[in-house]
Amino acid sequence: MADFEEYMRDGQVDHPPALYEDYKSTVLRSPSRKAVRLEHTLSEITGPIYGHGPILEGEDDLSIVEGEEAQGQRIFVSGQVLDENGKAVPNTLIEIWQCNAAGRYRHEVDQHPAPLDPNFVGGGRVVTDDRGSYKFTTIKPGAYPWGNHHNAWRPAHIHFSLFGPAFVTRLITQMYFPGDPLFPFDPIYNSIPNEKARERLVSSFDLETTEPDFALSFKFDFVLRGKNSTPFEQEKKS
Amino acid sequence: MRGITPSQTVGPFLKIGLERDELQYLVREDADGAIKILGHVYDGEGKPVPDAMIEIWQANIHGKYAHPDDSSEGAIIEGFSGFGRSCTDKDGKFFFVTVKPGRVSGRGNTLQAPHLAVNVFARGMLKHQVTRIYFEDEIESNSEDPILNSIVEKAARNTLLAKISQSEKNNFVYSFDIRLQGEGETVFFEV
Numbered sequence: 001m002a003d004f005e006e007y008m009r010d011g012q013v014d015h016p017p018a019l020y021e022d023y024k025s026t027v028l029r030s031p032s033r034k035a036v037r038l039e040h041t042l043s044e045i046t047g048p049i050y051g052h053g054p055i056l057e058g059e060d061d062l063s064i065v066e067g068e069e070a071q072g073q074r075i076f077v078s079g080q081v082l083d084e085n086g087k088a089v090p091n092t093l094i095e096i097w098q099c100n101a102a103g104r105y106r107h108e109v110d111q112h113p114a115p116l117d118p119n120f121v122g123g124g125r126v127v128t129d130d131r132g133s134y135k136f137t138t139i140k141p142g143a144y145p146w147g148n149h150h151n152a153w154r155p156a157h158i159h160f161s162l163f164g165p166a167f168v169t170r171l172i173t174q175m176y177f178p179g180d181p182l183f184p185f186d187p188i189y190n191s192i193p194n195e196k197a198r199e200r201l202v203s204s205f206d207l208e209t210t211e212p213d214f215a216l217s218f219k220f221d222f223v224l225r226g227k228n229s230t231p232f233e234q235e236k237k238s
Numbered sequence: 239m240r241g242i243t244p245s246q247t248v249g250p251f252l253k254i255g256l257e258r259d260e261l262q263y264l265v266r267e268d269a270d271g272a273i274k275i276l277g278h279v280y281d282g283e284g285k286p287v288p289d290a291m292i293e294i295w296q297a298n299i300h301g302k303y304a305h306p307d308d309s310s311e312g313a314i315i316e317g318f319s320g321f322g323r324s325c326t327d328k329d330g331k332f333f334f335v336t337v338k339p340g341r342v343s344g345r346g347n348t349l350q351a352p353h354l355a356v357n358v359f360a361r362g363m364l365k366h367q368v369t370r371i372y373f374e375d376e377i378e379s380n381s382e383d384p385i386l387n388s389i390v391e392k393a394a395r396n397t398l399l400a401k402i403s404q405s406e407k408n409n410f411v412y413s414f415d416i417r418l419q420g421e422g423e424t425v426f427f428e429v
Contacts, residue, residue: 004307011242016364023247025362028282029418033394035367035428038385041344043355044429046305048295051321053260084240097255105251109289123255159248159255166307167295167355168429172366174246191364192244200243223240 005227006040007168011084012225014197022187024148040168047166052093052125059125062098062138070120070139072101074215077175077203078135081128081162084226088132089169095161096136097123103142112144137215143182155182155189164224175220176202245365250289252359253325257291261323264296264336271299271337273410275371275400278330279360282419286330290360292416294322294334294371296353301340310343338373344384351379351386358416358426367426371414374399389425397424 018030038044063070081089099105099122102114106122120139128134141156157174164170176189180202183189192198200223209217248256265272275294279287297303297320302312304320320339324332336354344350354371372380380386380399389395400412416424 011239014242015245018364018367020364023362023364025247026364028285029287029360029362031367031423031426032282032419033423033426035426036389038368038427038429039345040429041350041385042303042308042310042342043295043297043350043353046295046303046307048293048319048321050304051261051319082240084242086240095255097251099251105254107251107254109250121254159246159252161248161256167357170293170357170366171243171245172248172359173243174249188246188364191246197241197244200241201246222243225242 004042004045005229007045007166007225008084008228014192014194016191016193020187020191023191044168045166047169048163049092049165051163055125055127060136062096062120062122062124062136065119065121068119070100071117072120072139072142074137075140076135076137076209076211076215076217077158077220078133078209078217079219079221081132081134081164081222081224083164083169083224085229087226089164089224090128090130090132092128092132092163092165093125094128094134095123095125096138096158098138098141098158099144101139101142103144114142114144140177140216143180148187153182153185155180155186160222162222162224166225169224171222171224174201177218178202178204247361247364248289248291248359250361252289252291252361256323257325258323261321262334264318264320264322264334267335269337272335273338273412274333274335275354275412275414276331276333276403277414277416279326279332279358279416280330280418281362284417284420286326286328287360287418288326288328288330290326290330290332290358292324292326292332293357293359294336295355295357296320296336297339297342299337299340301342303342312340341379348384349379349382351376351383353383358418360418363418367418368429369416369424369426370398371400372398373412374401393422394425397422
C-alpha cells in the first residue's frame with residue numbers, strides 16, 4: 001500500500017477534558033482509565049465522506065416550516081471549514097440543531113416551560129461547497145435553564161456536527177454568539193482549558209453580509225485536524 | 239498553524255439534528271452475509287445511557303474503504319458507504335445491520351483483524367470517545383492484530399470483542415456493550 005500522511009495531534013490539547021466536575025454529567029460518563037494511544041492506520045485516515053443521503057432543498061433553512069415563518073430574530077450563520085494547515089474542506093456534511101427563540105427544544109425531554117413554535121423544528125443540514133463554505137438561515141436561539149446547578153442557564157448556542165475527510169477529523173461542537181453575558185457561568189463553555197481556544201467557539205456579527213430588512217448575519221469558521229506535512233512511510237511488504 | 243475548533247457535548251437533544259434510523263442499516267437485513275451488532279451504553283454506575291449516539295466506520299468485505307485515500311487493491315462495492323449511526327433508546331440500546339469487514343493493512347508489514355472504528359457521543363461527554371469493535375470468532379486474525387495485541391490485560395482486550403449472541407432471521411447477531419466508566423470499562427483510544 002502507498003505511503004500516507006497521518007493527522008497531527010498537537011492541536012488536540014485544546015479540547016475539553018473528559019472529566020470536568022463543574023459539568024456534573026461528566027462525573028459518571030468519563031472513562032477512569034487513560035486512553036490508549038493508537039498510531040494511525042488506514043482506518044483512521046479514511047472516513048465517511050459518502051455516508052449521507054442527498055441533501056434536500058430547504059434543509060439549510062430552519063426559519064420556515066411548510067411555508068410558515070418561525071418566531072424570532074432571523075439570522076444567517078455562514079463561514080468556511082478549514083483544516084489546521086489552512087486548507088479548505090470541501091464537500092463535507094454539516095448538521096445542526098438548536099432550540100427556538102424562546103429557548104425551547106422540540107424534544108420530549110425538554111420540560112422548560114417556554115412556548116414551542118409550530119413553525120420551528122430546529123434541525124438542518126448542508127454540504128460545504130468547493131471552497132469549504134457553508135450557509136444556514138435560522139432563528140437566533142434563546143438561552144435556557146438547565147439542572148446542572150442552582151440558576152444554571154446555557155448561553156445561546158447552535159450545535160454543529162462535522163465530518164471532514166477522515167475518521168479522526170470528526171467534530172461535534174457548539175457555536176455561541178458574541179457578547180453573551182452567560183459565558184462566565186457556563187461550565188460547558190468553560191470546560192475548554194485554554195481561553196483563546198474557548199473564544200474560537202464564539203461567532204462574530206458581520207454587517208457586510210447582513211441583509212437589509214431581512215436578517216442579521218453571523219460568521220463562524222471551523223478548523224478541523226490537518227495532516228502532517230511529513231508522510232508516514234509504510235515499510236515495504238516482503 | 240491554525241488552532242482547532244474545540245469539541246462540545248452533543249447534549250440531551252442530539253436526536254433533533256442527528257437521528258436518522260436508516261443509517262443503522264449499512265446493508266439490508268436479508269443481504270448476503272448480513273450481521274447485526276447490538277449493544278448498550280452504560281455509565282459508571284451501570285445505568286443505561288439513553289442519550290448517546292454510536293457511529294461506526296468500516297471497510298467492505300474486501301477490506302476496502304470507500305474513500306480516496308485508500309489506494310489498496312480491493313474493490314469498492316457500489317452502495318456500501320461503510321458508515322453507520324445509531325442513537326441509543328431509553329434502555330441505552332443501539333444496533334447496526336452490516337457485514338463483517340475484510341482485513342485492512344496495518345502499519346508496516348502487518349494486517350489488521352476485521353474491525354469497525356467507533357465514535358461514542360453522549361450528553362455528559364465533552365468530547366467523543368473512540369473505540370473499536372473486533373469479532374470474537376476471528377481468533378486467528380485477532381491474534382495477529384497489532385492494536386489488539388498492544389492491550390495486554392485480558393479483561394481490557396475483551397471489551398473490544400463483539401460476542402456471538404444468537405441467530406436471528408439467519409443473521410449472525412453479535413453483542414457489543416460500551417461501558418463508559420468503572421468495572422468492565424471499554425478500552426478507548428487516543429487517536
